[in-house]
Amino acid sequence: xxxxxxxxxxxxxxxxxxxxxxxxxxxxxxxxxxxxxxxxxxxxxxxxxxxxxxxxxxxxxxxxxxxxxxxxxxxxxxxxxxxxxxxxxxxxxxxxxxxxxxxxxxxxxxxxxxxxxxxxxxxxxxxxxxxxxxxxxxxxxxxxxxxxxxxxxxxxxxxxxxxxxxxxxxxxxxxxxxxxxxxxxxxxxxxxxxxxxxxxxxxxxxxxxxxxxxxxxxxxxxxxxxxxxxxxxxxxxxxxxxxxxxxxxxxxxxxxxxxxxxxxxxxxxxxxxxxxxxxxxxxxxxxxxxxxxxxxxxxxxxxxxxxxxxxxxxxxxxxxxxxxxxxxxxxxxxxxxxxxxxxxxxxxxxxxxxxxxxxxxxxxxxxxxxxxxxxxxxxxxxxxxxxxxxxxxxxxxxxxxxxxxxxxxxxxxxxxxxxxxxxxxxxxxxxxxxxxxxxxxxxxxxxxxxxxxx
Amino acid sequence: xxxxxxxxxxxxxxxxxxxxxxxxxxxxxxxxxxxxxxxxxxxxxxxxxxxxxxxxxxxxxxxxxxxxxxxxxxxxxxxxxxxxxxxxxxxxxxxxxxxxxxxxxxxxxxxxxxxxxxxxxxxxxxxxxxxxxxxxxxxxxxxxxxxxxxxxxxxxxxxxxxxxxxxxxxxxxxxxxxxxxxxxxxxxxxxxxxxxxxxxxxxxxxxxxxxxxxxxxxxxxxxxxxxxxxxxxxxxxxxxxxxxxxxxxxxxxxxxxxxxxxxxxxxxxxxxxxxxxxxxxxxxxxxxxxxxxxxxxxxxxxxxxxxxxxxxxxxxxxxxxxxxxxxxxxxxxxxxxxxxxxxxxxxxxxxxxxxxxxxxxxxxxxxxxxxxxxxxxxxxxxxxxxxxxxxxxxxxxxxxxxxxxxxxxxxxxxxxxxxxxxxxxxxxxxxxxxxxxxxxxxxxxxxxxxxxxxxxxxxxxxxxxxxxxxxxxxxxxxxxxxxxxxxxxxxxxxxxxxx
Numbered sequence: 001x002x003x004x005x006x007x008x009x010x011x012x013x014x015x016x017x018x019x020x021x022x023x024x025x026x027x028x029x030x031x032x033x034x035x036x037x038x039x040x041x042x043x044x045x046x047x048x049x050x051x052x053x054x055x056x057x058x059x060x061x062x063x064x065x066x067x068x069x070x071x072x073x074x075x076x077x078x079x080x081x082x083x084x085x086x087x088x089x090x091x092x093x094x095x096x097x098x099x100x101x102x103x104x105x106x107x108x109x110x111x112x113x114x115x116x117x118x119x120x121x122x123x124x125x126x127x128x129x130x131x132x133x134x135x136x137x138x139x140x141x142x143x144x145x146x147x148x149x150x151x152x153x154x155x156x157x158x159x160x161x162x163x164x165x166x167x168x169x170x171x172x173x174x175x176x177x178x179x180x181x182x183x184x185x186x187x188x189x190x191x192x193x194x195x196x197x198x199x200x201x202x203x204x205x206x207x208x209x210x211x212x213x214x215x216x217x218x219x220x221x222x223x224x225x226x227x228x229x230x231x232x233x234x235x236x237x238x239x240x241x242x243x244x245x246x247x248x249x250x251x252x253x254x255x256x257x258x259x260x261x262x263x264x265x266x267x268x269x270x271x272x273x274x275x276x277x278x279x280x281x282x283x284x285x286x287x288x289x290x291x292x293x294x295x296x297x298x299x300x301x302x303x304x305x306x307x308x309x310x311x312x313x314x315x316x317x318x319x320x321x322x323x324x325x326x327x328x329x330x331x332x333x334x335x336x337x338x339x340x341x342x343x344x345x346x347x348x349x350x351x352x353x354x355x356x357x358x359x360x361x362x363x364x365x366x367x368x369x370x371x372x373x374x375x376x377x378x379x380x381x382x383x384x385x386x387x388x389x390x391x392x393x394x395x396x397x398x399x400x401x402x403x404x405x406x407x408x409x410x411x412x413x414x415x416x417x418x419x420x421x422x423x424x425x426x427x428x429x430x431x432x433x434x435x436x437x438x439x440x441x442x443x444x445x446x447x448x449x450x451x452x453x454x
Numbered sequence: 455x456x457x458x459x460x461x462x463x464x465x466x467x468x469x470x471x472x473x474x475x476x477x478x479x480x481x482x483x484x485x486x487x488x489x490x491x492x493x494x495x496x497x498x499x500x501x502x503x504x505x506x507x508x509x510x511x512x513x514x515x516x517x518x519x520x521x522x523x524x525x526x527x528x529x530x531x532x533x534x535x536x537x538x539x540x541x542x543x544x545x546x547x548x549x550x551x552x553x554x555x556x557x558x559x560x561x562x563x564x565x566x567x568x569x570x571x572x573x574x575x576x577x578x579x580x581x582x583x584x585x586x587x588x589x590x591x592x593x594x595x596x597x598x599x600x601x602x603x604x605x606x607x608x609x610x611x612x613x614x615x616x617x618x619x620x621x622x623x624x625x626x627x628x629x630x631x632x633x634x635x636x637x638x639x640x641x642x643x644x645x646x647x648x649x650x651x652x653x654x655x656x657x658x659x660x661x662x663x664x665x666x667x668x669x670x671x672x673x674x675x676x677x678x679x680x681x682x683x684x685x686x687x688x689x690x691x692x693x694x695x696x697x698x699x700x701x702x703x704x705x706x707x708x709x710x711x712x713x714x715x716x717x718x719x720x721x722x723x724x725x726x727x728x729x730x731x732x733x734x735x736x737x738x739x740x741x742x743x744x745x746x747x748x749x750x751x752x753x754x755x756x757x758x759x760x761x762x763x764x765x766x767x768x769x770x771x772x773x774x775x776x777x778x779x780x781x782x783x784x785x786x787x788x789x790x791x792x793x794x795x796x797x798x799x800x801x802x803x804x805x806x807x808x809x810x811x812x813x814x815x816x817x818x819x820x821x822x823x824x825x826x827x828x829x830x831x832x833x834x835x836x837x838x839x840x841x842x843x844x845x846x847x848x849x850x851x852x853x854x855x856x857x858x859x860x861x862x863x864x865x866x867x868x869x870x871x872x873x874x875x876x877x878x879x880x881x882x883x884x885x886x887x888x889x890x891x892x893x894x895x896x897x898x899x900x901x902x903x904x905x906x907x908x909x910x911x912x913x914x915x916x917x918x919x920x921x922x923x924x925x926x927x928x929x930x931x932x933x934x935x936x937x938x939x940x941x942x943x944x945x946x947x948x949x950x951x952x953x
Contacts, residue, residue, distance in 0.1 A: 257556055
C-alpha cells in the first residue's frame with residue numbers, strides 16, 4: 001500500500017504532526033489482552049457489584065428493575081440495528097426509520113400528545129432541553145417555576161444548562177407529598193417560560209397536573225410534565241391534563257439498568273411545537289415510484305443543517321434504546337401495558353400498607369401513589385439499609401441524599417419482578433432492623449421526633 | 455396488496471384485536487378496583503392504542519425491518535468523521551453480564567465497587583490517551599461533551615470575574631460546535647481556512663481579543679489534515695486568556711501518536727462510539743467523556759468518581775464525590791452511559807497501548823491508500839482531493855468538476871453507490887468544499903475492501919461519462935428509491951394515524 005501512496009513508511013504520513021507534538025513513547029497503558037483474558041477481567045469487576053440477581057431490589061428513583069423480554073435482546077443485538085450510523089441515507093435505512101416512526105407513535109399514544117421525537121439522551125437532560133425550547137416558544141422568557149417533586153437530578157441538570165442559556169429558576173415546595181398548589185400559583189407570572197412538574201413525583205405521589213397546570217395557562221407559560229412511562233397505562237396522560245410537553249426517563253421501557261445508562265429520554269409535544277423540537281424526528285413520505293417510505297423529517301431544525309441557529313445541539317442520541325422500548329411496548333401490547341400498570345398499582349398499595357404496619361415505619365405522605373412510595377423511619381436510615389443489605393435486600397433509596405428535610409425518608413419502588421413474598425421479606429427485614437436500632441436509642445427519638453415538612 | 459406494501463406495514467397495521475405476546479405474573483395481592491386506590495380524576499379512561507400482536511409476528515416484523523437497513527457488519531461504511539470501525543462482539547458480551555447490566559444506578563458505592571473501579575480505570579485510560587490529567591465520563595455524546603466544555607469555560611471565566619462572549623471555531627467545524635455554542639449562551643465567530651486546509655492564521659489574529667472565551671478545534675480537522683500551527687494557535691488563545699477546546703471526533707487519527715493535552719488543549723471530548731468501538735445503534739447510544747487540564751478540573755460535573763487509598767494495605771476503594779463546590783453541576787441523571795463505558799474499556803484492554811497506536815497508524819494508512827487509489831483513477835479527474843497533501847484518517851474530495859463535466863452531483867454519486875452495496879461517504883460537508891465527499895475508511899477495513907470501493911467509484915464515473923442519467927435516477931436496488939424529503943418537512947406525518 002505504501003508504494004501506491006508514494007511513501008516509504010507509515011511514519012512519513014505522520015510527519016505532518018510537528019515533532020514536538022509527537023508522543024515519543026508508547027502510551028502508559030497495559031499491553032493488549034486476548035479475548036478470553038479481557039472477558040475474565042471484566043467478569044471480575046462485574047462480580048464486585050451487588051446487582052439485581054444477587055439482591056432483591058426495591059431501589060427506584062427514576063430507574064427500575066423491570067423484566068426485559070428476551071425478544072428485546074434478540075432484536076436489538078441484530079447487526080442491522082446495532083451497527084448502522086444515524087439514518088442519513090434513508091434508502092438503506094428504512095428499518096431504523098420505520099422503527100423510529102413506530103416509537104414516536106407509541107410515545108405519542110402513551111402521553112396523549114400529537115408529536116414525539118425519536119428520543120433524547122435520558123430523563124433529566126430532557127427537562128433542560130424542554131426549558132431551552134420554552135425560551136424560544138415564549139419569545140425569550142427565561143423564568144422557570146419548578147416543583148421540588150421533580151427528580152433532583154433533573155433540577156440540578158436544569159440549573160447546569162441554565163447557567164449557559166440563561167435561566168432563573170424558582171422552586172416550589174411540597175406539602176403532604178404533593179406540589180404546594182398555592183405556592184405554585186403565586187410563583188408563576190408573565191415572565192415565566194414554563195412550569196415544570198413531575199408525576200408521579202420523586203416521592204411517588206401522583207400530582208393533580210390538570211389543576212396545577214392552570215397557573216401556567218393563565219400566564220402563557222408552557223406546562224412541562226415529566227412522567228414515568230410505565231404508569232401511563234393507568235394514569236391520566238399528560239396530554240389530557242393540559243401539558244404542552246411531556247417527557248421523561250425511558251429506561252423502564254425495555255432498557256436494562258446498566259448502572260444508569262444508556263437509556264433514553266422521550267419528548268412529546270403539541271402540534272405547534274413541532275418545528276422547535278430537539279432531536280431526530282422520523283416522518284412518512286413517498287419515493288419516486290410512489291412507494292411508502294420514511295425519512296428524517298424537519299432536518300432544518302438540526303445542527304448539521306442550521307448550525308448555530310439549530311433548535312438544539314443534539315446529534316448522536318439513543319436510537320437503539322428507543323428501539324428496545326418499541327419492542328417492549330409491542331410485546332406488552334394494548335392489554336398487557338394496562339395490566340402491567342394495574343399490577344404495579346396493586347402491588348404498590350399492598351407494599352405500602354404492609355410496610356407502614358411495621359413498628360417504627362410510617363408513610364411519609366398520604367397522597368395517592370402508583371409504583372413507588374415514601375416512608376419515614378423512626379431510626380436513622382443508613383444503618384437500616386445496611387442491615388437489609390446484609391439480608392440480600394436493597395430496601396430502597398434514602399431520601400436524605402437529596403432532601404435534607406426528609407433525612408428519615410425511604411423511597412421504595414415496586415416492579416412486576418417484586419413478588420408478594422419479597423415484599424413480605426422486606427417488611428420483616430425492615431422491622432427487625434428498626435427494632436434493633438430502636439433498642440439502642442433513647443426513647444424520645446423513637447417517639448415524637450421532629451419531622452420534616454411532609 | 456402488493457408484496458411491497460406488505461413489507462412496509464407498521465406494527466400498528468399488523469395489529470388485530472385481542473392478540474398479545476406478554477403474559478404477566480399473577481397479582482398475588484388483593485385486587486380492588488383502581489378507583490379505590492387512586493382518585494378517578496387521576497386515572498386514564500382510554501388505554502393507549504398500542505398494537506395487539508403475538509410474539510412470532512413481532513419478531514418477524516422487526517426482523518423484516520432490520521433487513522431494510524444497511525449496516526457496518528454487512529459492508530463498507532466510510533462515513534467521514536463518524537469512525538465506523540468494527541464493533542467487537544466481546545464488548546456486547548461483557549456489557550451484558552448481570553453485574554453490569556442489572557446494577558441499579560442508586561446502588562450504594564460500597565456495593566458497586568467493580569463499576570466505580572471500571573469508571574475510574576476508563577477515566578485514567580482516557581486521561582493518558584488525551585494527555586490531560588482529569589476526566590469526567592458523564593456527557594452522553596459528543597455534542598453533550600461540547601456543551602459541557604463550553605459550560606466549563608463559562609465557569610472558568612466566571613470564577614476569575616470575567617464574562618466573555620465569543621467562541622471561535624473554524625468554518626470547517628462540525629455543526630454541533632456552533633449549535634453547542636448557542637446553547638451555552640455564547641456567540642459563534644467563524645475563522646477562515648487557509649489554502650493548505652488549516653486555520654487561516656491572519657484571519658484568526660484579527661478575531662482574537664480578550665472577549666474570546668474559547669476556541670473550538672478539531673485536529674486533525676474535518677478535512678483530515680493536521681493543523682501544523684496548533685502550537686501557535688494555542689499560544690494566541692492562551693495569550694488572551696481563552697480556553698482551547700478539542701472536538702475529539704477525529705481522535706482516531708492520533709491515538710498513541712499525539713495528544714490534545716500536549717497540543718495545548720484545555721478541554722477534550724472523546725466519542726466512545728467512534729474511536730472506542732461502541733456500536734452506533736442507528737443513532738446512539740454513545741458517550742462523550744471530557745478530559746481537562748488542571749485549571750479546568752475544579753469545575754468538572756459532579757459527581758466525580760474518585761479513588762481513595764485505604765492506607766492500611768488493603769485495596770483502595772472508589773467513591774462518588776459530590777463535594778465539588780465549583781462544579782458546573784450535573785449534565786444528566788446518575789453516572790452516565792455506563793454500558794458504553796464497559797464496552798470501551800473492554801476495547802482499550804483488548805488493544806492495549808500498542809494496539810491503539812497501531813489502530814491509528816492503520817486508519818491513516820488506509821485513508822491515504824484509498825485517496826491514492828481514487829486519485830489514480832477517474833476520480834482524479836472528476837473528483838479531485840480538496841487539499842492535496844497527505845491526510846490523516848480521512849480526506850475530502852470535491853465533486854465540483856464532476857458536476858460541471860458529467861452533470862452528476864455528489865448526491866447522485868452517493869445514491870449510485872448504494873446500488874454497489876456501499877454506504878456512501880459523508881456528503882456536502884465540510885461546507886467550504888463544493889460538492890464535498892468526506893471519506894473515512896477506518897483501520898478495520900482490508901486493502902481488498904478499499905480496492906473494491908475505489909473500483910465502484912471508478913465504474914460509476916465511467917458510467918456517468920456515457921450515461922449520467924443512470925446516476926441521477928439512482929438508486930435502483932434499495933428497498934425504496936429516492937424519497938421525497940421536502941414533503942416530509944412541509945407536511946410532516948410523524949406518527950401513525952388511526953381510522
